[in-house]
Amino acid sequence: MESDERAPLLLTRTILQPSTQHTLACAAVIAANLLERLAYYSIAGNLVFFLYGEPLCWAISLATVTILVLTAITYYLGLLSGWISDSYFGRYGTIVVGYIIYIFGYIVFIYVSFYFEKFEIHDFQNVTYEGTSCNSTWQKDTRPPVCADGNSPNCLTALYVGVILVAIGAGTVRTNLLSFGGDQARSGGIRSTHRFFTGYYWSLNLGAILALVAVAYIEDFNFFYGFIVAGSSLLLSFLLFLLGTKLYIRRPAGAINVFKIVYRVISNACYVKRNSNIQDDGTVHNFLDYANMEHEGGKFNVNQIEDVRRLWKLCKVFLLTIPYWMCYSQMVFNLFLLQGLHLHVRFDHFNECLSNNISDEIKSKGASANLCDHLPFIDYTDKKGTPPIPPASLAAFNAIFIVLFLPLIQKCYRFLSKKGIEALTWRRLWLGMLLASLALSAAGLLEYFRRKNIAECGLFRQVIGITHYDASPGISVLWQIPQYCLVGASEVFFVVTGIEYAYFESPINMQGIVMGLLWLARGIGNLIGIALLYRFQYSENILSSSKYLDCNRFDWYFFILAIFMLIFSFIFICISKCCDLSLDSVIVETHRRRNNSETESASATPQLPRRRAVIPVNFESSAE
Secondary structure, X not given: OOOOOEOOHHHHHOOOOHHHHHXXXXXXXXXXXXXXXXXXXXXXXXXXXXXXXXXXXXXXXXXXXXXXXXHHHHHHXXXXXXXXXXXXXXXXXXXXXXXXXXXXXXXXXXXXXXXXXXXXXXXXXXXXXXXXXXXXXXXHHHOOHHHOOOOOOOOHHHHHHHHHHHHHHHHHHHHHHHHHHHHHHHOOOHHHHHHXXXXXXXXXXXXXXXXXXXXXXXXXXXXXXHHHHHHHHHHHHHHHHHHOHHHOOEOOOOOOOHHHHHHHHHHHHXXXXXXXXXXXXXXXXXXXXXXXXXXXXXXXXXXXXXXXXXXXXXXXXXXXXXXXXXXXXXXXXXXXXXXXXXXXXXXXXXXXXXXXHOXXXXXXXXXXXXXXXXXXXXXXXXXXXXXXXXXXXXXXXXXXXXXXXXXXXXXXXXXXXXOOOOOOHHHHHHHHHXXXXXXXXXXXXXHHHHHHHHHXXXXXXXXXXXXXXXXXXXXEHHHHHHHXXXXXXXXXXXXXXXXXXHHHHOOHHHHHHHHHXXXXXXXXXXXXXXXXXXXXXOOXXXXXOOOOHHHXXXXXXXXXXXXXXXXXXXHXXXXXXXXXXXXXXXXXXXXXXXXXXXXHHHHHOOOOOOOOOOOOOOOOOOOO
């Protein structure tokens, strides 16, 4: 165990062996992650549906932006919480605070949804449906007291408080739980660490499956009970994490201030370069080498400079991931869900067509027709039949594909390695981008045929939960499965590889910051996605400000994103080849070689050559 790590003293009085201790600690973290992800995806997976339908009746644009705000804040807070855990509270303490904030956010959603029971959902005499005036019949005297002011949209302030609290809690827990679990697995060696990351991502997606299938099914009938189940899962996750306290290896809080060290190394390098005449004797390979203590005025040793250099290299890689996250934010829990709400969600009454009541002009234009015009519809709102397929549950195929494909792809990597074909980091990331482009293309094709079917046969009015939706009469929601599976395959190659790369390439005392930067890149991608949606709303040929989905050309929007992702994937290859980003290697093998070299150098304890007197560095003292 490293000198800067500590385990509880209680372990000295137990019979636990080190291998058993780290195994149980990793298991506790993975189980807590599973339950926490179940809680998160129970909100994120159905948030658009929750806000868009009765009785809240938010507009498409506001509901869509809200889920992007949730995910953006979640990932922006990763950097701040990573810095706090590395510099002040430690990972364990930061995770505990994050869980508490998280639970308060969930209480807001449970509180608001409790009043849904007072909303008259069975009175269809003057019913409204999405796409027209969804001014819900949720009267002031039946609303929650915090929503009784009559402002529109309903409960905007209260729900945004809940969204922000959930985002802060989820971002804090997610960022630090991953690094904290890596600390537990590290004591078992490189293979143990690699198995932990595979298990961690596997549990993440298993939690998503449970949320998107079981909890989403409950939420389609009653959001209050769905949030109760998910909130109980979050509370159980917190308790399970606390139960493993006696097993954990914890780093002391406030060991270093990462930002302060980075600033001092860079400023010292600037100072030395500006005020000294160092000859090019092979000791200066890049700018940061000027801060080496073997130069006059340099104050830092080789390892400290190398840590800052690796952090800068990781920042450049994370910048290259932003376009992927921008496209990803538009897919699974956002536009794909909206598309699913307007596809046929039942197994019966397919291909019912009202073509005789549709003008020849609309039929001839097909998918390019103006579907904002009044079209005939088949009213299925008051009929019984097969139960509907919850559109949010289709996202479970994304997670199912990951759970099944992730162990298989690890075996494929080993098989290809034996054949002399290495799964280099840049290849895995590039393949993830290509699969994301294919997923967007599949969504665009489905949207094209959905619009064409409506232009030819009219609309099929269906009820999902307590809201009416105008859908395609002949295109099933099950046709979304291929695009969700393609997104899952993209995540296996891009997201899992990115997490492993970030952890293994990061300096051990900067892992919280590095994970925060990883999620920050995702948050920036989400923010760009928000801006992109608003930008295209001013282009009437693609999107519009109407809350009616058929007034928007989302098929074109999907194709634009797919082409962009395809072009950028090749730009990514060029940049990775031109810049030294350590993407031309296998992640685990690189880390193993680095560990071996560090062990050998530590045992030999070589003295750094010094040309002049060196002043010892005190990190906590103020910079000169």
